[in-house]
Amino acid sequence: MAAITLTVNNQQHKIDVDPQMPLLWAIRDFVGLKGTKYGCGIAQCGACTVLLDGNPIRSCSFPVSAAAGKKISTVEGLSENIEHPVQQAWIELQVPQCGYCQSGQIMSAVALLKKTPEPTDAQIDAAMQGHLCRCGTYPRIRKAIHRAAELMKTKA
Numbered sequence: 001m002a003a004i005t006l007t008v009n010n011q012q013h014k015i016d017v018d019p020q021m022p023l024l025w026a027i028r029d030f031v032g033l034k035g036t037k038y039g040c041g042i043a044q045c046g047a048c049t050v051l052l053d054g055n056p057i058r059s060c061s062f063p064v065s066a067a068a069g070k071k072i073s074t075v076e077g078l079s080e081n082i083e084h085p086v087q088q089a090w091i092e093l094q095v096p097q098c099g100y101c102q103s104g105q106i107m108s109a110v111a112l113l114k115k116t117p118e119p120t121d122a123q124i125d126a127a128m129q130g131h132l133c134r135c136g137t138y139p140r141i142r143k144a145i146h147r148a149a150e151l152m153k154t155k156a
């Protein structure tokens with residue numbers, strides 16, 4: 001066991017855990033944020049995606065110790081009242097079906113738009129590759145990312 005301090009959504013959390021434990025379990029079971037989901041556990045589906053210093057990572061396959069001292073962002077940290085442009089676009093276009101994959105999808109969309117404010121379809125497809133959605137929401141996700149880009153422009 002090791003004492004590890006995680007910074008999640010700008011708040012510090014001191015936890016005592018096996019340093020090799022996946023970050024996903026630290027976020028869900030120790031920090032108590034359940035928005036990040038467990039899908040496959042082998043970095044193949046994207047359900048567990050969070051941002052580490054702004055970059056999407058698969059938290060099911062990322063040791064908690066490697067996240068110490070870095071900035072972790074989860075879906076809960078995007079906004080207080082669901083007013084983040086990506087969340088707004090997701091609602092407007094009714095993207096989620098069962099919803100299970102969506103927090104991971106949203107976090108990758110947020111990272112994409114931060115680096116590429118007006119992505120092409122090809123850039124969206126490349127950034128979202130590896131996110132599986134058993135409900136087949138891919139076309140809506142693509143549209144919602146374009147819509148979020150528009151919303152961000154009007155907000156800027």
Ligand code: FES
Nearest residue numbers: 039040041046060
């Ligand atoms: S649960 Fe992490 S990629 Fe599937």
Ligand code: FES
Nearest residue numbers: 098099133134135
């Ligand atoms: S919305 Fe159901 S798995 Fe994606």
